[in-house]
Amino acid sequence: MIHPPISLKPxxxxxxxxxxxxxxxxxxxxxxxxxEDFLRKxxxxxxxxxxxxxxxxxxxVNPSVEIDYENFxxxxxxxxxxxxxxxxxxxxxxxxxxxYDVSFGIDLEEVSKNIGKSVEEVIELHTSNIYTVYGIGxxxxxxxxxxxxxxxxxxxxxxxRLKVAKGAVGIAGKQTGIYPQESxxxxxxxxxxxVPLFDKAKDDPCFVNVGDRIQFQQVSKxxxxxxxxxxxxGIYKPEKVVLDA
Amino acid sequence: xxxxxxxxxxxxxxxVGRFHHRNKGVPVSGSMDQLSVHxxxxxxxxxxxxxxxxxxxxxxxxxxxxxxxxxxxxAIISVTLNNEPVHNYKVYKVHVGDILSYGxxxxxxxxxxxxxxxxxxxxxxxxRSFYLPITNNNRIEEGDTIPYKAVNSYEPKISEIKVDxxxxxxxxxxxxxxxxxxxxxxxxxILFSKEFTISKENNRMAYQLVEQIxxxxxxxxxxxxxxxxxxxxxxxxxxxxxxxxxxxxxYPRILQLSDKSISILAQKREGNTVSFKFI
Numbered sequence: 001m002i003h004p005p006i007s008l009k010p011x012x013x014x015x016x017x018x019x020x021x022x023x024x025x026x027x028x029x030x031x032x033x034x035x036e037d038f039l040r041k042x043x044x045x046x047x048x049x050x051x052x053x054x055x056x057x058x059x060x061v062n063p064s065v066e067i068d069y070e071n072f073x074x075x076x077x078x079x080x081x082x083x084x085x086x087x088x089x090x091x092x093x094x095x096x097x098x099x100y101d102v103s104f105g106i107d108l109e110e111v112s113k114n115i116g117k118s119v120e121e122v123i124e125l126h127t128s129n130i131y132t133v134y135g136i137g138x139x140x141x142x143x144x145x146x147x148x149x150x151x152x153x154x155x156x157x158x159x160x161r162l163k164v165a166k167g168a169v170g171i172a173g174k175q176t177g178i179y180p181q182e183s184x185x186x187x188x189x190x191x192x193x194x195v196p197l198f199d200k201a202k203d204d205p206c207f208v209n210v211g212d213r214i215q216f217q218q219v220s221k222x223x224x225x226x227x228x229x230x231x232x233x234g235i236y237k238p239e240k241v242v243l244d245a
Numbered sequence: 246x247x248x249x250x251x252x253x254x255x256x257x258x259x260x261v262g263r264f265h266h267r268n269k270g271v272p273v274s275g276s277m278d279q280l281s282v283h284x285x286x287x288x289x290x291x292x293x294x295x296x297x298x299x300x301x302x303x304x305x306x307x308x309x310x311x312x313x314x315x316x317x318x319x320a321i322i323s324v325t326l327n328n329e330p331v332h333n334y335k336v337y338k339v340h341v342g343d344i345l346s347y348g349x350x351x352x353x354x355x356x357x358x359x360x361x362x363x364x365x366x367x368x369x370x371x372x373r374s375f376y377l378p379i380t381n382n383n384r385i386e387e388g389d390t391i392p393y394k395a396v397n398s399y400e401p402k403i404s405e406i407k408v409d410x411x412x413x414x415x416x417x418x419x420x421x422x423x424x425x426x427x428x429x430x431x432x433x434x435i436l437f438s439k440e441f442t443i444s445k446e447n448n449r450m451a452y453q454l455v456e457q458i459x460x461x462x463x464x465x466x467x468x469x470x471x472x473x474x475x476x477x478x479x480x481x482x483x484x485x486x487x488x489x490x491x492x493x494x495x496y497p498r499i500l501q502l503s504d505k506s507i508s509i510l511a512q513k514r515e516g517n518t519v520s521f522k523f524i
Contacts, residue, residue, distance in 0.1 A: 009423035012501030015471060017423045022466060053270045054493050057423075059469035063264070076492035135467050137493025140270045140379065144467060162310075181378050198269070200369055200379050204271040 002027055002084065002085050004033075008073050015061040015071060018080075021082040022056055024146055026132055030091075032058050038083035042077075053210045054135030054144070093130065095211040095239040096178075096193050098169050099224035100126075104192035107157070111188050114154045119230075123218055125152040126169075126190065131176060131214045141180035141198025141206040145214055148174050160186035167192045169216070180206075191216075194228035195238055207238065246310045246390040247298075253305035253347060256385045257449075258364050259488075260296040263372035263379070272473055274374035275488050277449060277511035278319050278355050279504065280411070285318035285359035288336060289407060295363025296373040298391070300356045302514070305385065307358075309339045311395035312401070318514055321412065322352025335405040353412040353512035357455040361396040376489055407517020415440075415517075418524040419507040424463060424475055424497035432458045437497075440482065440518040441488045449489040452510060454519075457481035463497045470494040471501035475521075485510060 004027070009017040019037070020028045036051050036058055044051075044060065052059040058218060060076075075227045104190045113117045131145040138144075148171060156172035161184060164170070170187025179185055180197040193216075198206050207220065208214070217239075230236035250257075259282075260316070262275025276282040276299055286295050299320075304322060317324060317333045324331050325346050331337055333356075346356070366373045369380055377383040385391065428436070435458045446453040459482040469492060470476070476484045476496035483504065486494075487510070502510065503524055515520060 010421050010424055011498070012420045012471065012473065013503065015501075017468070019423070023464065049262070049269055051266055052492065054468050055466035057468040059471075061469075061471065063266075078367075092277065135493055136268065136270045137469075138270065138491055140266075144268055153299070205266065205271070205370060210268065 002031070003080075004028055004031055006077075006080055008076055009058065010069050013066050014063050015059055016067060016069065016076070018058040018060065018076060024055060024134065028056055029046075029132060029134060032056070034086065034088055035080060038086045039079060042086075042114055043079050054137065091175045091211070091213065091225050091243040093215060093241040093243050094208060095215050095217050095241070096195055096224065097227050098127075098191040098193045099219050099221050099222070100191040101221040103105040103221065104168070105190045105222075107188035108190050111154050111190060115127045115149065115151060122152065122190065126171070126176070127216045127218050129215075133208055133210050133212045136206065136208070136210055139180055139183055143177055143197070143208060143214070143228050145176045146174065148176050153181040154188055157188060158225075158235075158240040160184055162191060165192065167194060167196075169193055192211060192224065192232060193238060194224045196231055213243065248308045248310055249305055249389045249391070250344070250383050250384045250387055251306040252387045253300060254303035255301040256305050257299050257375035257376045258296050258366050258385070258391065259299045260363070260372055261294045262488065263370055263374055264375070265519055266370050268468070268489050269380060270492050271370065272376060272489045272492055273447075273492045274372065274376040276357065277488050278357070278508040278513050280508035281319035281341065281361065282357050284334060284406065284408060285316040286363075286401060287317050287356055287402070288334060289314060289359055289361050291359065291361065291363055292401065295448075298345060298364065298385075300358065300360040302318075302350055302354060304356065306347070307345045309345070310341060310390075311393065312338070312339055312340055312511045313393060314401065315345075316359045316400060318359060321354040322356045323348035323351065324356075325395065331356065334408050336401045354514040355511055359450040360393055361399055362394050365392040365394060383387050386486055411505070411509050414509050415519050416522050417510060418503045419475070419500040419506065419521050420524060422498035422501040423468070424465065425499050426478075427461075427463050427497060428499055429459065432461070435459070437521055437523075440520050443515055443517045445515045445521070447513075447515060449487055451487055451490055452485045452486070452513070454483040458483065461497070465495060465497055466492050467493050467495045468498075470498060470499065472502075473507045474498045475500035475502070485512070489496055
């Protein structure tokens with residue numbers, strides 16, 4: 001197991017940022033999440049602590065405490081050392097259905113032209129890779145997914161759309177993702193996922209966590225409609241696979 | 246119920262905020278000027294988390310359909326209760342059918358209406374704070390009714406407090422944020438010597454400042470942000486995230502406002518100036 005070096009940065013009086021080397025890598029992300037898990041279970045006792053992880057950083061924030069930076073800093077380094085011995089978290093892979101029907105995939109043709117592949121090849125490239133959730137932000141439930149096949153990399157649209165549909169699956173550069181709600185957006189839209197990524201009625205409104213893996217599975221427009229109805233009545237369960245840590 | 250006769254510019258229900266969902270991209274939300282709200286709730290002997298109405302710039306006209314006790318706080322605005330002037334940080338009893346009417350804004354930008362026991366709109370993900378699409382609306386509209394529990398008799402321990410107003414304060418006290426060390430001497434000099442003007446781009450998500458500092462090409466990976474974080478865009482523009490700000494961002498985070506300074510900024514509007522000072 002590799003334990004990349006960490007550095008700490010002050011962030012106001014209620015927060016502290018732990019940083020890993022500045023690169024997008026699964027090794028770094030897994031190290032962050034193992035440490036986050038360890039901190040939450042064994043170190044940060046007050047319930048008010050929140051931890052927010054993304055790419056190469058982990059924010060520890062507690063609006064109700066005044067952080068004594070010097071003291072906290074040495075504790076974090078100590079905890080990071082201890083966490084190296086802690087058991088690793090299991091890793092989850094979610095298989096999410098996506099319809100690449102042209103009625104959803106409004107930029108499929110354009111992407112296909114841009115990268116010089118057929119529409120079928122675009123879909124094949126998008127569904128064959130397993131993506132990593134490097135962060136959740138921008139909108140509630142919006143996942144920053146890394147791991148796009150290099151042949152599929154295509155620039156974001158020159159002019160962003162004012163309205164992108166809920167569930168729209170987009171690609172831009174090295175990233176892909178799902179718009180969890182209708183919003184403006186500049187990514188190329190190639191399909192639609194009927195599974196709601198954010199459900200405010202649930203205690204945990206977003207079933208995906210940073211560090212989880214995602215794979216898209218092509219479904220027909222009819223199956224998309226069916227899954228959407230299943231999700232609306234609350235009987236759709238996204239397919240989950242536990243990977244070896 | 247409190248019935249909205251006229252909506253005003255932008256009025257919303259807010260409490261201390263929505264915590265523990267930031268890792269799923271949900272902003273904290275909550276009252277922009279927490280300091281003033283806290284005083285109002287204290288005066289009413291309310292829990293700190295009691296929900297209030299946050300009135301921005303132009304106020305609404307409201308009719309009370311239950312008896313209760315109210316306190317106004319924050320910006321100074323001419324408000325009348327049944328045509329009689331009422332003032333901030335003083336407990337008033339209101340009766341069924343009383344009309345609260347907001348007039349001219351005199352100082353500050355956001356004023357608050359707190360009432361005994363707080364507003365009882367639906368709690369979603371642990372908070373009543375309006376934020377689309379977590380709540381169905383981001384502001385109140387004409388004809389809306391906002392629930393609260395009737396309070397018929399209550400003896401306030403203190404009926405009025407004198408408050409040291411911070412509405413005239415222009416200095417924002419700051420701490421270092423993660424990318425502070427990457428600033429050049431030239432950028433730091435401007436940042437801490439100049440006054441900055443609030444741009445017209447200011448709302449519950451963020452306040453942009455008009456004057457820029459030197460541009461840069463610092464590149465960071467998307468990382469967590471906080472309300473009160475001062476971000477620096479590549480062109481040198483300063484953006485201060487506020488309560489509805491995104492939970493992650495890709496711009497360098499150079500400074501972090503103190504809690505009090507977030508309240509000070511929340512009372513500023515387009516054209517006002519502020520400056521930065523280390524705490």
